[in-house]
Structure formats: C-alpha cells, structure tokens
Amino acid sequence: MPRIAKGAVPSPNIWNTPQVYELENRAVDPDGAADAAMRALRSWAGGTVLDIGCGTGYHLPAFAAEAARVIGVEPHGDLVALARRRCAGLAAVEVHAAAAQDLPLPDASVDVAVARWAYFFGPGCEPGLRELSRVVRRGGAAFVIDLDASRGAFGRWFSRTVPGYSVREVEAFWDRHGWQRQPLDLRMVFERRADLEAVLRIEFAPKVAEQAIAETPGLELAYPNVLRWRHF
Numbered sequence: 001m002p003r004i005a006k007g008a009v010p011s012p013n014i015w016n017t018p019q020v021y022e023l024e025n026r027a028v029d030p031d032g033a034a035d036a037a038m039r040a041l042r043s044w045a046g047g048t049v050l051d052i053g054c055g056t057g058y059h060l061p062a063f064a065a066e067a068a069r070v071i072g073v074e075p076h077g078d079l080v081a082l083a084r085r086r087c088a089g090l091a092a093v094e095v096h097a098a099a100a101q102d103l104p105l106p107d108a109s110v111d112v113a114v115a116r117w118a119y120f121f122g123p124g125c126e127p128g129l130r131e132l133s134r135v136v137r138r139g140g141a142a143f144v145i146d147l148d149a150s151r152g153a154f155g156r157w158f159s160r161t162v163p164g165y166s167v168r169e170v171e172a173f174w175d176r177h178g179w180q181r182q183p184l185d186l187r188m189v190f191e192r193r194a195d196l197e198a199v200l201r202i203e204f205a206p207k208v209a210e211q212a213i214a215e216t217p218g219l220e221l222a223y224p225n226v227l228r229w230r231h232f
C-alpha cells in the first residue's frame with residue numbers, strides 16, 4: 001500500500017492510472033489558456049509558487065521556467081516520487097508529501113498558490129482555505145482551477161457520474177468565502193483515439209464513459225472549466 005497523507009481526497013483517476021492521467025494532462029489546454037488567465041491576474045515571475053495536489057508534478061516545470069522557487073505538495077507517496085523524478089534536474093523545484101489541510105510551509109512564504117483539479121472542490125475544503133490564508137503573502141494570490149459541471153457535455157457526464165454534486169451549493173460556497181470566478185474554456189486534443197477513450201474511462205462511471213465515447217467523434221473535446229481566485 002502506498003503511503004497517503006491524512007486528509008487526502010480519493011482521486012482514483014490519477015492514483016490508479018497515473019499513465020492515463022499523464023495522457024490527459026498532455027491533451028488538456030494546448031492553447032495555454034489556464035496559465036495565461038492566471039498570469040493576467042497575478043504573475044509568478046521571480047516569485048514562489050505553490051502547487052497543491054500536484055500529482056505527478058506535470059505542471060511544476062512550466063512554473064519553474066519563470067518562478068524563483070516552486071513547491072509541489074501531494075499526499076500520495078507514489079505520486080510524490082513520480083513528481084520528484086520528473087523535476088530531478090530542476091533546482092528550483094521541491095516536492096513535499098503533505099495535504100492541503102496541513103501545508104509544510106511557514107506563514108507568508110508563497111506568492112502564488114495553485115490547485116488544479118485537486119481538493120478545493122467547495123464545501124469541506126475550509127481547512128485548506130485557512131492554510132492558504134496562512135501561507136500566501138500579502139500581495140499574493142491563490143487560484144483554483146476546476147471543472148465547471150454546469151456547462152457542456154463534459155459537465156453532463158460528470159453530473160451523471162457524481163449525482164450528489166450541486167453546482168448551486170459549490171458556487172454559493174465560493175461566493176461566501178469571497179472568491180472571484182471566470183469561465184475557462186479549455187479543450188482536450190489527443191493524438192490517438194485510443195488515448196481519448198482511455199481518458200474518458202478514467203473520468204466517468206463505466207456506462208457514462210461509453211456514452212461519452214459514443215458522443216465524441218474525432219480527437220478533440222471541449223473541457224469547460226472555471227478559474228477561481230482570491231488576492232491576499
């Protein structure tokens with residue numbers, strides 16, 4: 001059994017099939033829309049970036065291209081090892097085995113914190129929000145990127161897979177906590193049809209995945225997300 005830090009939210013897509021999740025990460029956002037949207041709100045050039053729930057560290061090298069220091073935090077031990085291997089040649093990057101609720105960082109030590117499809121899903125993530133308030137410096141910002149379940153075929157497939165999910169409650173939660181939002185219209189573009197199908201099968205319940213595959217011709221699909229942020 002891998003070591004998993006307390007407080008981790010089960011993430012079967014990347015925990016069980018990190019190699020398929022890697023195909024998903026390679027397919028998502030070929031236009032770099034997510035990074036451009038965050039950068040326009042708060043640059044991380046020369047600063048310290050924290051990637052919470054960094055998984056296999058897919059996004060860490062891109063942050064390291066501009067930031068002075070990049071810290072990945074990830075509760076799943078096997079993924080921590082993969083992230084460290086990915087970033088072995090990058091002196092600015094460090095990866096810690098920890099969860100969002102208990103960040104191994106001093107107060108006011110981060111300029112830009114980012115969580116992509118990780119832990120900050122709405123109600124229940126209050127302990128992580130308190131940690132963000134503690135570690136992000138004045139003048140810094142925190143970003144949360146997540147699927148927008150209210151939009152498109154992807155949102156419909158997600159809602160069928162997680163029927164208890166309430167878009168209304170999630171939006172009310174972020175409003176209450178004073179976060180802002182903007183739609184993020186991402187795409188997934190695959191090189192091979194088999195990769196697209198494998199990714200849909202790790203994201204959705206089996207029947208929903210088969211329907212999603214049938215409804216998705218070709219190599220591309222729309223992936224409606226939302227970017228949430230708060231300045232500190």
Ligand SMILES: C[S@@+](CC[C@H](N)C(=O)[O-])C[C@H]1O[C@@H](n2cnc3c(N)ncnc32)[C@H](O)[C@@H]1O
Binds near residue numbers: 010013073076
């Ligand atoms: C869907 S993956 C996304 C990984 C990465 N952000 C990426 O874009 O490739 C979600 C990640 O969140 C991590 N996670 C789960 N619970 C967490 C928590 N309490 N604090 C921080 N990360 C968590 C999981 O272990 C998993 O690696």
